């Protein structure tokens with residue numbers, strides 16, 4: 628059974644700036660820069676019929692590309708930190724695209740995602756890092772802000788069955804349209 632999720636790729640120059648943040652946090656397992664991604668909708672372990680239905684549904688998306696920027700770092704998990712992440716500057720087109728993925732995946736037969744969507748790029752998974760070590764790391768790194776980048780497609784990724792994690796495979800790629808013709812405003 629493939630383990631699937633939809634997401635957005637991180638361009639090489641942004642990935643390089645994120646990779647500079649690796650190191651300096653005990654207990655962190657750093658994500659390989661080629662595996663950085665922005666998850667839109669976790670699908671999970673599904674059979675081939677559901678996987679094909681999901682892939683077909685995603686092909687129905689008709690949206691324009693948009694710009695994103697990563698803005699600031701934080702940790703998920705509070706007192707028991709489990710991930711170090713880069714946050715995404717607020718983007719309505721991103722939230723709209725994510726909401727459409729949610730609707731389409733329900734129509735493909737998946738259970739609703741119970742968790743609120745918090746866009747992020749995971750930089751490290753944390754096993755034994757204390758909240759204090761994370762706070763020290765974050766204050767030492769100061770403010771992180773990426774260059775803006777254009778999102779012109781999204782991807783149906785598979786990860787290792789059951790366990791998740793990279794390397795991720797691009798099962799299908801879905802273009803977002805170029806900006807609408809000049810002169811329509």
Ligand code: 3AM
Nearest residue numbers: 632664665666669747748749786791792
């Ligand atoms: O984007 P990141 O790497 O933070 O944590 C998993 C990973 O997130 C998440 O899906 C992404 C691709 O594997 N994930 C794993 N299990 C999940 C679940 N049960 C999950 N997201 C929601 N529900």
